[in-house]
Amino acid sequence: MNQKYPSVLLENAVNELASLPGVGRKTALRLALYMLRRDTGYTENFASALLSLRRDIKYCKVCHNICDQEVCSICSDPRRDRSLVCVVENVKEVMAIENTGQFRGVYHVLGGIISPMDGIGPGNLKIDSLVERVAAEEVKEVILALSTTMEGDTTNFFIYRKLAPYAIRISVIARGVSIGDEIEYADEITLGRSILNRTSFNDSIKI
């Protein structure tokens, strides 16, 4: 539907808001009108926070995670185990794993996963710098914590091949039935894997 806006300024703002993923034109109009109801300072703070983020954001030169300094707070934390590197797709996964409070190693953020459909090949990802970190001999184990999808598996395999020449342990996060899930409703592939990769009962109660 070719909606007619009473103002070009409103139409431009709606166009920009609707360009965000998951925001349709109706929502965009609602958001624009919300900004008009708030004072000017609100929109000024809103715009300046986004501009600062985009202009001043840095990426950690060790793990490539988003940060405010040259090296991120995780990589520069002396209590973290630098010999244990968890490979993740993006900053969202770093935050998710940090929230578990279970991991005391460091990260390596690839910036995506291999996905030929989206035009993302190994060259677009921070795989070379992972190999460099491993070659520098500080790393003892690399944990691959990518999505359990075809693309994730492809990327896992690619990294595995690149790291195979080095004398380190390469592991993959456990895949199985989610905690709190009923066996009855687990999909066959997950359930099958969880039986193949079963752990000793003594190990499982340690968590």
Place this chain on the structure above:
Amino acid sequence: MNQKYPSVLLENAVNELASLPGVGRKTALRLALYMLRRDTGYTENFASALLSLRRDIKYCKVCHNICDQEVCSICSDPRRDRSLVCVVENVKEVMAIENTGQFRGVYHVLGGIISPMDGIGPGNLKIDSLVERVAAEEVKEVILALSTTMEGDTTNFFIYRKLAPYAIRISVIARGVSIGDEIEYADEITLGRSILNRTSFNDSIKI
């Protein structure tokens, strides 16, 4: 959950995005990361469109609709019937009615409806300026097109009392079963009203 962000800039941007109505913190993070994936120009255009909207928006001095000039394009259109004024809550309703292509009169945007729960009284709305427009004797009919809610009915009644001294027609948009709806599923109040306010069959086929 007290999410820990790897960057203060990211956290600020997420806070601002999450302050929008209907946007949670997970969505806000997704939107912030989307901006980081796009080039800087994208965020600059985005921010400047919102700032321009908030700083430079004007309200029509006749009907109070959002516009770019002193008088909006509808009020200044010589083909519109200035004797027919449709009273609406907000710019969204103007856009919805304009989209029908059925209305050739002009509007009066109240800027809300009377809602004591939200602290909105008649003094917060553009009711006085509606009375002035009617008193200026150009108006022959006022159509009340507010929401069919308790607040809408209250506002309708308030405006009706204010305009009663003037020799004009005051009408309310028809309320009845939506076109395409099945009678079986219409609620009782709507169905009851649609029988009480039935129109002659000859009138109904004109549309």
